[in-house]
Amino acid sequence: MINRYKTKKIFVGDVPVGGDAPISVQSMTYTKTSDVEATVEQIKRLHFAGADIVRLAVPDIEAANALKAIKEQTSLPIVADIHFNYKLALKAAEVVDCIRFNPGNISDKQKIKEIVQACKQRNLPVRIGVNCGSLESQFEDKYGQTAKGMVESAIYNIKYLEDLDFTDIKISLKASDVQRTVESYRMLRPLNNYPFHLGVTEAGTAFHSTIKSSIALGSLLLDGIGDTMRISMTGELEKEIEVGRAILKDAGIIKEGLNIISCPTCGRIEADLVSAVAEVEKATAHIKTPLNVSVMGCVVNAIGEAKSADVAIAYGNGSGLIIKKGEVIEKLPTDKLLARFLEEVEKEVKLQEK
DSSP states (O other): OOOOOOOOOEEETTEEESTTSOOEEEEEOOSOTTOHHHHHHHHHHHHHHTOSEEEEEOOSHHHHHHHHHHHTTOOSOEEEEEOSOHHHHHHHTTTOSEEEEOTTTOOOHHHHHHHHHHHHHHTOOEEEEEEGGGOOHHHHHHHOSSHHHHHHHHHHHHHHHHHTTOOOEEEEEEOSSHHHHHHHHHHHGGGOOOOBEEOOTTOOBHHHHHHHHHHHHHHHHHTTOOSEEEOOOBSOHHHHHHHHHHHHHHTTSOOOSEEEEEOOOOTTOOSOHHHHHHHHHHHTTTOOSOEEEEEESSHHHHHHHHTTOSEEEEEOSSEEEEEETTEEEEEEEHHHHHHHHHHHHHHHHHHHHO
């Protein structure tokens, strides 16, 4: 069992972040926020993909002015992403659920004070978003683009917000590589109790982002670190949510959907296992009930793996076995196995849901 760090609970809209709240998964639209229709369409896609929170870029006044119309058309909490122009944060704070600012791009403390005052008026939280590539000069000059530099920036800005009597804070410390990302979060975690937003920034394509994020976020989550997360990906929105929820699932943090156990391809396989597993994934994508299912290509590992599976299939030479809870329930020709297996999976789902 993972023991999460005890953190302060804040609310982004109606979504709790920190404390005993579930770890939420976020994404960010890539439309021009000023294009209300296109942005709302992407938010709806994220909603149906399972996102808990969505972040919108607010680079100009047109984007800031569009936020009200966008907010009226979605139920997902909205975080306004602000860089450089603090006045955009003041405008966004009138309608959104959280303000994210990068202290490396807005370092004037009077401007940050105005952002905090605007957030106080509506009880909005602030995310201090420290990025390794855009540290304030005093930290980059002293520490370079290092984990230590990111942590010192975060400490400095947390202290400034606390001096303004503002503590509805969450923090992110993002680098584009795994090591600095993990090091910075681990370094800062014992020093305060604010919730952490996890992510590897600029992580690349779907393939590279999945690898980097799985290593970095998986390591931190297993350490009990992290309260909300985003998979930064050069790719489609839904994939960010899919990978994020898969990391939570495979880290054992959430119980959701099928855990498919399938053997690696080798010379012992007695069937087209790749196609069989792909068909199982497609046919069971709708299932949210947590189940362990096993799809094995030969008998060598099948019986052992099937002992821990709710439902299993073991291919043999021209035939195979259907196994439930470690017990063989039927032997069938290969061409009839998969349909029977899926039938038993659906039966088990209904039993579990009763």
